[in-house]
Amino acid sequence: MSYERRGYGGGRFGSSGPKPVETGKEYEVQITEKSRQGDGIARVQGFVIFVKNGQVGQNTKVRVTNVGARFATAEIVQ
Numbered sequence: 001m002s003y004e005r006r007g008y009g010g011g012r013f014g015s016s017g018p019k020p021v022e023t024g025k026e027y028e029v030q031i032t033e034k035s036r037q038g039d040g041i042a043r044v045q046g047f048v049i050f051v052k053n054g055q056v057g058q059n060t061k062v063r064v065t066n067v068g069a070r071f072a073t074a075e076i077v078q
Contacts, residue, residue: 028060061077
């Protein structure tokens with residue numbers, strides 16, 4: 001997955017504050033949207049997580065693979 005920074009302003013979590021998810025941890029999420037790249041989008045406490053191969057409406061457990069300033073990426077746990 002490749003998501004580039006597009007220069008959107010600020011955001012609730014900023015670039016230096018604590019994030020509600022951590023790399024390597026697992027979370028139960030609901031995929032609510034589809035990204036332009038085709039991945040699912042879920043949120044934990046409003047923080048965006050792009051889920052590889054996630055489908056809208058899917059309730060699943062994911063493992064966070066990367067946490068950035070504005071979003072995280074994750075994969076579905078089998």
